[in-house]
Amino acid sequence: MAVVRVVLLAGGVGGAKLAEGLQQLLGERLTVVGNVGDDFELWGLTICPDLDTLMYTLAGAASAETGWGVAGDTFAALEMMARYGEEVWFRLGDRDLATHVLRTALLRQGWRLTEVTAHLAARLGARARLLPVTDAPVRTRVLTDEGELAFQEYFVRRRWQPAVRAIRFAGAEEARPTPEVCSALASAEAVVIAPSNPFVSVEPILAVGDVRARLRALEAPVVAVTPIVGGEAIKGPAAKMCRELGEEPSALAVARRYADFIDAFVLDARDAALAPAVEALGLRVVVADTMMFDPESRRRVARAALEAVGVEP
Amino acid sequence: MAVVRVVLLAGGVGGAKLAEGLQQLLGERLTVVGNVGDDFELWGLTICPDLDTLMYTLAGAASAETGWGVAGDTFAALEMMARYGEEVWFRLGDRDLATHVLRTALLRQGWRLTEVTAHLAARLGARARLLPVTDAPVRTRVLTDEGELAFQEYFVRRRWQPAVRAIRFAGAEEARPTPEVCSALASAEAVVIAPSNPFVSVEPILAVGDVRARLRALEAPVVAVTPIVGGEAIKGPAAKMCRELGEEPSALAVARRYADFIDAFVLDARDAALAPAVEALGLRVVVADTMMFDPESRRRVARAALEAVGVEP
Numbered sequence: 001m002a003v004v005r006v007v008l009l010a011g012g013v014g015g016a017k018l019a020e021g022l023q024q025l026l027g028e029r030l031t032v033v034g035n036v037g038d039d040f041e042l043w044g045l046t047i048c049p050d051l052d053t054l055m056y057t058l059a060g061a062a063s064a065e066t067g068w069g070v071a072g073d074t075f076a077a078l079e080m081m082a083r084y085g086e087e088v089w090f091r092l093g094d095r096d097l098a099t100h101v102l103r104t105a106l107l108r109q110g111w112r113l114t115e116v117t118a119h120l121a122a123r124l125g126a127r128a129r130l131l132p133v134t135d136a137p138v139r140t141r142v143l144t145d146e147g148e149l150a151f152q153e154y155f156v157r158r159r160w161q162p163a164v165r166a167i168r169f170a171g172a173e174e175a176r177p178t179p180e181v182c183s184a185l186a187s188a189e190a191v192v193i194a195p196s197n198p199f200v201s202v203e204p205i206l207a208v209g210d211v212r213a214r215l216r217a218l219e220a221p222v223v224a225v226t227p228i229v230g231g232e233a234i235k236g237p238a239a240k241m242c243r244e245l246g247e248e249p250s251a252l253a254v255a256r257r258y259a260d261f262i263d264a265f266v267l268d269a270r271d272a273a274l275a276p277a278v279e280a281l282g283l284r285v286v287v288a289d290t291m292m293f294d295p296e297s298r299r300r301v302a303r304a305a306l307e308a309v310g311v312e313p
Numbered sequence: 314m315a316v317v318r319v320v321l322l323a324g325g326v327g328g329a330k331l332a333e334g335l336q337q338l339l340g341e342r343l344t345v346v347g348n349v350g351d352d353f354e355l356w357g358l359t360i361c362p363d364l365d366t367l368m369y370t371l372a373g374a375a376s377a378e379t380g381w382g383v384a385g386d387t388f389a390a391l392e393m394m395a396r397y398g399e400e401v402w403f404r405l406g407d408r409d410l411a412t413h414v415l416r417t418a419l420l421r422q423g424w425r426l427t428e429v430t431a432h433l434a435a436r437l438g439a440r441a442r443l444l445p446v447t448d449a450p451v452r453t454r455v456l457t458d459e460g461e462l463a464f465q466e467y468f469v470r471r472r473w474q475p476a477v478r479a480i481r482f483a484g485a486e487e488a489r490p491t492p493e494v495c496s497a498l499a500s501a502e503a504v505v506i507a508p509s510n511p512f513v514s515v516e517p518i519l520a521v522g523d524v525r526a527r528l529r530a531l532e533a534p535v536v537a538v539t540p541i542v543g544g545e546a547i548k549g550p551a552a553k554m555c556r557e558l559g560e561e562p563s564a565l566a567v568a569r570r571y572a573d574f575i576d577a578f579v580l581d582a583r584d585a586a587l588a589p590a591v592e593a594l595g596l597r598v599v600v601a602d603t604m605m606f607d608p609e610s611r612r613r614v615a616r617a618a619l620e621a622v623g624v625e626p
Contacts, residue, residue, distance in 0.1 A: 076406075080383070094387065094410075104356075104357055
């Protein structure tokens with residue numbers, strides 16, 4: 001069997017599930033490129049929520065209830081922060097805090113985020129390779145009817161309630177994808193776009209330097225898995241954002257946003273009726289049950305994505 | 314009753330007990346000046362073990378079993394650090410970690426250590442005022458038969474087993490006591506030296522700039538409480554250090570080290586026979602039971618110290 005190398009572009013929780021499914025099929029032949037637009041600083045610590053969710057999930061250490069954070073984590077440090085009068089709307093667990101403390105220390109010692117991420121993920125036992133799309137700071141900013149908010153302010157503190165008017169990725173244009181990301185893309189047999197929020201998980205990856213142009217120019221096929229099923233997001237604000245940004249929330253709308261660089265699209269069985277419209281965009285369509293709730297269903301969706309681009313793991 | 318202002322110079326666990334006893338008698342009229350020679354950096358965090366022990370004890374939040382750390386603290390973050398392959402010989406609890414993270418963040422924002430300490434101690438509910446002796450970095454270095462060790466390497470990692478040849482306080486000469494410390498000393502009715510380790514808890518305070526000269530010049534009386542009882546330290550390596558540095562471990566040896574700036578000495582009842590020799594140094598002696606194991610006994614020793622300098626709380 002040929003060695004198949006696959007690159008997955010992913011945000012947090014939803015993307016991590018597919019990452020874990022693909023890791024089951026591909027092991028170390030999988031490279032996951034994570035979004036860093038969610039990253040922020042809290043108490044001087046550099047926190048990378050999407051990378052961490054991917055890392056914990058790939059290492060089998062993620063909380064099954066929430067999808068983010070470390071399984072069985074406690075919140076003693078956060079309670080202490082509250083005693084000190086600090087705001088504690090970002091739910092940092094104690095084990096999770098260790099990740100941020102160590103990452104920040106290594107970054108201050110001059111390590112690249114790529115190196116820190118590889119070190120932490122390997123120590124925790126992830127088999128797939130995990131890469132931040134860039135080592136440069138990129139910060140998603142959400143322009144809402146309450147003003148422009150940093151991503152975590154919008155997403156966690158305000159629980160994505162303010163209406164979104166526009167989204168920008170500060171620093172993305174100047175940022176460059178890392179050499180590791182460029183070479184992973186160049187040597188990939190297929191690229192998969194996770195069923196992550198297009199607006200705030202996938203597009204901040206595409207916006208980094210020439211990533212979108214690189215995908216467009218790629219000979220290897222690119223497939224996206226729908227994050228919208230029956231007009232609703234599986235999780236999070238993707239459908240709400242669609243509406244607020246003047247689009248109808250549907251898998252078709254997502255396929256349209258990606259049509260310039262993808263070759264195939266995995267549609268959920270409940271949206272099978274959309275297949276002709278997606279095919280009309282010039283895309284190969286695979287219809288599958290895209291719900292991921294356990295290892296078996298994650299593996300199933302991973303298999304459907306690879307099937308859509310003719311890759312046999 | 315006149316407002317009595319008292320300054321206590323203290324190290325960690327033993328000093329904190331007397332600090333708490335004095336706080337019972339004096340409340341906010343007590344100022345505690347803490348040693349910073351134990352401070353060190355771990356994972357980029359500034360850790361101040363003596364200030365924290367004083368703070369937690371004054372706030373009623375200290376662990377009763379160990380004397381250091383926060384009561385009921387957990388060690389989830391440290392376990393995670395171990396998973397990442399980090400050395401975890403310094404037992405950082407989760408609640409304690411929050412203190413270091415917040416302190417480091419505030420210091421990086423430009424706060425002085427004095428301001429950070431005041432903020433944290435007030436939030437936790439300490440009534441006494443807690444001051445680091447200086448805002449400058451002072452680091453106790455222990456020259457041992459295994460080479461020169463940073464204080465925590467010697468004390469925690471090597472459990473004070475290497476034989477001590479000499480001790481130095483890097484940065485102490487260039488450091489200055491803070492304006493807050495100078496004014497607290499200038500307005501004190503009495504100064505108390507805690508029954509802390511003379512070599513590594515009290516002397517690194519005295520070594521900061523002109524602190525020792527200031528105490529010598531003070532009109533207000535200065536009293537020290539013995540850290541050595543019956544030739545042994547109540548806790549820690551004070552007696553062992555005495556022997557290694559060529560002195561007989563005794564309360565008298567301690568009184569001699571302090572004789573240039575103290576006026577009175579509290580001797581434990583078991584060492585009553587030493588009273589004439591201590592008095593021969595020109596010191597007023599009070600003999601008392603100096604064991605502190607509960608709030609009542611802490612108050613008792615605090616009362617004996619104040620009595621030795623004629624202060625009625």
